[in-house]
Amino acid sequence: MMRIVELKVEDTVPDGQAVLGALGVPPDRDPSDAVVSVLEEALAEFGRLAGPMGITKHVSTDEFARVYDGQGDNESPSPLEEIFPRAERLTLFAVTLGPALSSRVPVLFDEGRLALGTTLDAAASEGAELAADRLERVVMTDLLSESLIETSWRTLRYSPGYCGWNMTGQRALFAALRPEEIGIELLDSCLMEPVKSISGVMVTGAPEIHEFDNTYAFCSQCTTKACRARIRSLREPAE
Amino acid sequence: MDILAQIATELESGGDEKVRELTRAALDSSIAPSTILNDGLIAGMDVVGNRFRDHEIFLPDVLLAARAMNAGLEVLEPLLGESDMTSRGKVVIGTVKGDLHDIGKNLVGIMLSGAGFDVIDLGKDVAPARFVEAARDSGAGVIGMSALLTTTMPAMKEVVTLLEQEGLRESVRTIIGGAPVTEEYARDIGADEYGFDAANAVERVRSLLRS
Numbered sequence: 001m002m003r004i005v006e007l008k009v010e011d012t013v014p015d016g017q018a019v020l021g022a023l024g025v026p027p028d029r030d031p032s033d034a035v036v037s038v039l040e041e042a043l044a045e046f047g048r049l050a051g052p053m054g055i056t057k058h059v060s061t062d063e064f065a066r067v068y069d070g071q072g073d074n075e076s077p078s079p080l081e082e083i084f085p086r087a088e089r090l091t092l093f094a095v096t097l098g099p100a101l102s103s104r105v106p107v108l109f110d111e112g113r114l115a116l117g118t119t120l121d122a123a124a125s126e127g128a129e130l131a132a133d134r135l136e137r138v139v140m141t142d143l144l145s146e147s148l149i150e151t152s153w154r155t156l157r158y159s160p161g162y163c164g165w166n167m168t169g170q171r172a173l174f175a176a177l178r179p180e181e182i183g184i185e186l187l188d189s190c191l192m193e194p195v196k197s198i199s200g201v202m203v204t205g206a207p208e209i210h211e212f213d214n215t216y217a218f219c220s221q222c223t224t225k226a227c228r229a230r231i232r233s234l235r236e237p238a239e
Numbered sequence: 240m241d242i243l244a245q246i247a248t249e250l251e252s253g254g255d256e257k258v259r260e261l262t263r264a265a266l267d268s269s270i271a272p273s274t275i276l277n278d279g280l281i282a283g284m285d286v287v288g289n290r291f292r293d294h295e296i297f298l299p300d301v302l303l304a305a306r307a308m309n310a311g312l313e314v315l316e317p318l319l320g321e322s323d324m325t326s327r328g329k330v331v332i333g334t335v336k337g338d339l340h341d342i343g344k345n346l347v348g349i350m351l352s353g354a355g356f357d358v359i360d361l362g363k364d365v366a367p368a369r370f371v372e373a374a375r376d377s378g379a380g381v382i383g384m385s386a387l388l389t390t391t392m393p394a395m396k397e398v399v400t401l402l403e404q405e406g407l408r409e410s411v412r413t414i415i416g417g418a419p420v421t422e423e424y425a426r427d428i429g430a431d432e433y434g435f436d437a438a439n440a441v442e443r444v445r446s447l448l449r450s
Contacts, residue, residue: 189337
């Protein structure tokens with residue numbers, strides 16, 4: 001069953017240090033007063049404009065297999081191809097910070113307010129991830145309260161465009177989930193609008209199902225290697 | 240410190256109002272607009288670009304400096320003749336067809352302008368033919384393309400192919416960048432250069448237009 005979740009803005013406001021980090025400022029460097037001032041203004045704009053919403057749908061393994069297969073463009077083998085059949089729960093999701101925030105950034109650029117526009121963009125990217133984290137907690141809390149999942153199980157999110165799941169997989173995901181219900185549209189290029197949106201699948205199961213070595217053929221092209229930190233997080237106590 | 244050095248220093252600190260005020264003062268002192276531009280504004284922006292390249296300052300500092308540069312340019316532009324604007328070359332930039340991400344491309348444009356290049360920014364969702372047309376019509380020596388989606392990257396190869404078909408391959412060089420783009424991909428599609436960040440892109444454009 002599909003569920004729409006209205007999230008609280010305060011749960012998605014990013015930490016200033018995280019925003020500066022996203023802009024390439026190392027944590028051990030003190031930003032200038034001017035940069036701090038821009039950061040504060042960007043976070044205020046974020047609070048004023050963000051309208052976080054999420055949509056979720058629990059699916060069976062077979063249903064997700066059809067979504068994942070999509071247009072047949074995925075890499076094979078891939079981590080998710082090997083993970084999802086071992087999952088206990090699969091939940092399609094999409095989350096957005098809303099159109100007002102996404103459309104504010106180009107306006108700031110047009111006004112010549114480059115630092116504020118870029119900082120707000122970075123804050124919105126961080127905020128979108130926090131919105132997805134929050135949505136995940138809402139979903140998992142509900143499943144726990146209904147005893148549908150074990151406390152020892154862990155959830156990680158996977159999105160089209162990463163780890164061998166081709167970007168074109170967005171089309172099958174959108175067809176199954178209908179994020180248009182919360183105002184997210186999918187363009188022909190598979191870009192989502194509003195641009196500060198995230199979609200994918202929440203995979204819940206025993207922690208070890210998420211573990212894999214980043215030795216797939218496409219791993220050499222990955223610049224972030226974010227999977228390593230995600231897998232390490234499985235060994236930390238669940239929140 | 241002479242006034243031009245003061246302009247450069249204030250620009251490096253992102254002091255847009257101070258740069259505007261000092262630029263006016265420099266004009267009042269009968270310093271030629273082109274001298275203020277080259278020895279004040281561009282000189283300051285060169286230092287900013289080098290410090291960014293060397294990881295001494297970071298993106299927000301660069302953007303504040305760019306705003307300060309624009310503040311000075313607003314004062315000078317009505318007074319600058321065409322011959323005063325000594326350009327280091329013309330560069331067409333844009334985000335490729337189907338892609339709407341433009342923050343990175345905007346930053347490259349800012350840094351290229353700050354480095355003294357004429358930038359023709361076509362915006363986002365730019366068709367391959369439009370890149371080639373803009374380069375041909377403007378006499379640009381470089382086309383810079385940005386993509387943040389793997390589904391839109393193939394448009395970069397279309398531009399390279401079109402340049403070949405139109406006999407422009409030798410006179411118009413290409414540089415590509417964006418999160419999913421790699422140096423290997425640039426080689427595969429026949430692009431001349433790959434820029435891994437904005438500062439690097441400026442360095443590569445410099446070398447493309449020198450060669």
